[in-house]
Amino acid sequence: MKVLFVTPELAPLVKTGGLGDVSGSLPVALAGLGVDVRVLLPAYPAVTRALKLEPGSRVPRVVVATVPAQAALPPAQLISARSPQGIELLLLHCPVLYDRPGSPYLGPDGRDWHDNDLRFGLLSRVAALLGGPASPKVWHPDVVHVNDWQAALAPVYLAFSALPRAASVMTVHNLAYQGIFPPEAVSRLGLPPQSFVVDGAEFYGKLSFLKGGLACADAITTVSPTYAREICTAPLGFGLQGLLAARAQVLTGILNGVDTDYWNPATDPMIAQRYDAASLVDKRANKLALQQALGLEADGQAFVLGMVTRLVEQKGVDLVADVIDRLVALPAQVAIQGSGDRALEERLLALARRYPGRLAVRIAFDETLAHGIEAGADVFLMPSRFEPCGMNQMYSQRYGTLPLVCRTGGLADSVTDCTPETLADGTATGFSFAPAEATALLAAVRRAHALYAEPQTWAAVQRAAMARDVSWRGSAEQYLELYKRVTATS
Numbered sequence: 268m269k270v271l272f273v274t275p276e277l278a279p280l281v282k283t284g285g286l287g288d289v290s291g292s293l294p295v296a297l298a299g300l301g302v303d304v305r306v307l308l309p310a311y312p313a314v315t316r317a318l319k320l321e322p323g324s325r326v327p328r329v330v331v332a333t334v335p336a337q338a339a340l341p342p343a344q345l346i347s348a349r350s351p352q353g354i355e356l357l358l359l360h361c362p363v364l365y366d367r368p369g370s371p372y373l374g375p376d377g378r379d380w381h382d383n384d385l386r387f388g389l390l391s392r393v394a395a396l397l398g399g400p401a402s403p404k405v406w407h408p409d410v411v412h413v414n415d416w417q418a419a420l421a422p423v424y425l426a427f428s429a430l431p432r433a434a435s436v437m438t439v440h441n442l443a444y445q446g447i448f449p450p451e452a453v454s455r456l457g458l459p460p461q462s463f464v465v466d467g468a469e470f471y472g473k474l475s476f477l478k479g480g481l482a483c484a485d486a487i488t489t490v491s492p493t494y495a496r497e498i499c500t501a502p503l504g505f506g507l508q509g510l511l512a513a514r515a516q517v518l519t520g521i522l523n524g525v526d527t528d529y530w531n532p533a534t535d536p537m538i539a540q541r542y543d544a545a546s547l548v549d550k551r552a553n554k555l556a557l558q559q560a561l562g563l564e565a566d567g568q569a570f571v572l573g574m575v576t577r578l579v580e581q582k583g584v585d586l587v588a589d590v591i592d593r594l595v596a597l598p599a600q601v602a603i604q605g606s607g608d609r610a611l612e613e614r615l616l617a618l619a620r621r622y623p624g625r626l627a628v629r630i631a632f633d634e635t636l637a638h639g640i641e642a643g644a645d646v647f648l649m650p651s652r653f654e655p656c657g658m659n660q661m662y663s664q665r666y667g668t669l670p671l672v673c674r675t676g677g678l679a680d681s682v683t684d685c686t687p688e689t690l691a692d693g694t695a696t697g698f699s700f701a702p703a704e705a706t707a708l709l710a711a712v713r714r715a716h717a718l719y720a721e722p723q724t725w726a727a728v729q730r731a732a733m734a735r736d737v738s739w740r741g742s743a744e745q746y747l748e749l750y751k752r753v754t755a756t757s
Contacts, residue, residue, distance in 0.1 A: 268750055269303045271357075271408035271433070273394040275371050275387065275417035277306060279351060280314045283370055284577075285523070285658050286415055286440045289490070292526045293746070295352045296739035300747050305406070307394055309365045309386070310346060310358035318348050320358075331357070332403035334396065338457030340389050345404070359393055372417075384448040387417040387476065388456040395424030398433030410750045412436040416446030419480030420456065423468055426483040427459045434753040437484035439477070441655050442498050442505050443581075446476030470506070481510055486753045487518045488746075490656035491677030495520030503653055519749060522680050523656045524739030530641075530662045537638040544733040547667060547726055550642065557643030560636065561627035563600045570599045570719050572712070573644030573668065575637045575659060578607030578615070578630075583650030583673060585611065589705040590712075591618050595625040597716050602640055604629045641666045646715050652703045654678050660697065661737040667729035670697040671711055681737070685718060685728060696732040 276282050278291035294304045308314065312321075319326045332345040343361035350356050359365070364386045369375045372383065380386060391413070396402055398411040398421070411433045413421045422435035452474045453463045463469045468479030481487055489495045497503040499512040511518060528534070532550075533543040539556035542549035551567045558565050572594065576582045587594075587603070588611070594601055603615060603626075612630050619628040629636065641647065647663035649672040656677030660670035664682075672678035682697040689695035700711035719725055 268301070268410070268747065268754075269406065269408045270297065270410045270412055270750060271305055271307055271394060271397055272297075273307045273390065273411060273413040273418040273421060275309065275390065275415070277308050277314075277350065277356075280308075280317045281311055281371060283372070285656065288526070288658060289440065289523055290414065291350070291352065292524065292739050293743060294350075294354045296524070296743035297746065298354060299740070300743055302747060302750075305355045305357055305408070306350065307357045307359060307390070307397070309371070309390060310360040311365050311371060312367070314358060317351075318356075320346065320348060328360075330360075334393055334403065337392065339455040340385060340392060340457060343389060343393065345393070357397075359390060361389060364389060383446075384452040384456065384474075387446065388420055388452070391418050391420035391476070392424055392457070394418060394421035395428060398425055398435070399428040400431060401429075408433045409754050410434050410436055412438065412746075412750075413480060413484075414438045415440050416444055416475075416477040416480070419446065419476040420458070420468070421480070422484040423458060423462050423479040423482075427462060434485045434750075435483070436486045436488060436749065436753060437480040439481070439487065439489045439498070439655070442477070442489075442503065442507065445470070445478065445505070445507075448474045448476075450474060478507060478510065481507060481514065485517070485756075486749055487511075487514060488521050488749065489518070490520070491522045491680045492520035493679045494655045494676040497653070497676060519745075520680075521742050521745045521749075522677055523658065523661075524742045525658055525661045525665070525737050527665065527738045530665050532642055532666045535638055535642070537635045538642040539639070542667075544667065544730045547729055550667060553639065553642035554644070557602060557639050558600070560639060561602055561629070562624065563602065563627050564624040566600075570597060570646075570716055571644045572599055572601045572646050572648055572671075573640040574601070574603045574605070574648040575640050576605045576649070578605045578611045580608070580611075581652055583652055583703055583708070584615070586650045586703065586705045586708050587648060588614050588618060590709045591622070591626060593709055594712060595622050597713070598625075599712070599716065601626045602644060603627070604631065604633065604636055604640060606630050606632060641668055644668050645719060646671050646698070646712070649673070649678060650700075650703060650708050651675060651678065657681070664696055664732035664735050664737060667733050669715065669728060669732060671715055672697065672699050673703045673708075674699040674701040675703070685714065690724065690728070693727070693731055695728050696735055697728075
């Protein structure tokens with residue numbers, strides 16, 4: 268099975284969120300199952316620097332294909348490289364589009380690049396070219412697997428290309444981001460006019476990359492079974508619920524995995540004291556280290572709530588802020604790291620000044636501190652209003668830090684609530700609540716606090732959480748079965 272995996276992000280080379288983590292881990296798991304997988308990725312400056320492929324480097328650039336210009340899309344080259352995980356990369360080299368400061372999507376001013384339609388239209392077009400009969404490479408994939416709106420036009424280009432062509436799989440990591448551009452983009456990108464219709468890429472008179480991919484892909488996946496059901500109805504369908512419901516027969520929810528080598532408390536070099544399920548007493552040293560690092564009161568018995576997230580409404584950060592007074596009164600300590608909405612940042616910082624030693628807020632992202640919170644907290648808060656999959660709840664289970672989540676999307680699929688029944692049969696791995704309201708969140712935290720007062724029961728839930736298989740292998744096997752089905756019917 269030959270698979271071209273197309274992504275705008277790839278950890279650890281370039282990452283803005285969970286998509287980067289998935290793109291860094293899933294191809295490795297697929298390769299472990301015998302899949303011949305190659306990853307197509309823009310040659311951003313961060314990528315070429317990390318791989319030592321910048322001009323003047325001792326590492327020679329190996330150009331494996333040249334892509335001619337089309338419509339307003341400039342010419343490009345494909346450079347062969349290897350990811351840090353050993354996966355073959357095809358780097359899309361087009362300096363006029365990708366050789367820029369800032370994130371993959373935003374300039375230094377925090378605004379979208381004005382030509383993101385060209386930047387990611389080119390990524391999509393090259394992916395389709397490699398999967399079609401006019402490919403400039405001798406390696407031809409059986410499946411072109413594209414991720415999120417930035418690669419979503421590839422199934423559109425493929426659907427209107429000549430045969431034989433690869434099958435297409437479209438994975439949605441977050442339906443809220445759809446890649447919508449003015450109708451003039453259709454001709455700029457060289458898309459067939461017949462693709463810009465209500466059953467194709469047209470969305471209220473504009474071009475939607477994501478809608479085009481969802482309409483034209485041979486199969487659609489999203490990152491958890493519950494989210495696959497949620498997006499077929501409003502409000503989480505974000506205007507595409509009718510299309511998704513109509514295509515439900517080709518829509519599959521496959522829960523993400525995590526990199527269990529990187530997120531492993533027994534080997535993690537970023538935590539104060541390594542430990543495993545047989546040495547949970549050593550976890551306490553990480554709590555003391557976290558308290559010292561953040562200026563919280565030093566107390567190995569304190570009930571510590573941790574949170575590492577984007578500080579935005581989707582993540583339910585405001586719900587936590589709404590009940591901070593009552594959390595510290597339990598008593599509990601709260602450690603929050605993240606950045607995002609300025610108003611939420613300022614609100615949390617003001618609360619931290621009100622509760623020194625009880626609430627610590629760090630407006631930044633620090634990977635070492637993120638690991639320290641996972642290892643040092645007793646409970647990890649994820650009160651997201653919606654969450655396609657989520658990763659931190661699985662990291663937390665690995666670290667015996669019980670996740671407390673809103674019952675939505677992948678959070679519902681990956682956390683088993685502590686109830687009398689699940690505690691009795693040993694399946695409980697955390698706490699969940701619904702709806703996404705401050706009172707429901709507070710009630711769940713109070714349940715967790717009460718259970719924390721029962722050390723033997725708490726430790727049993729920790730061990731059950733740590734024993735849960737959150738690796739990529741099971742998910743990769745589901746993707747491989749999907750690839751087999753889609754190539755058999757396309």
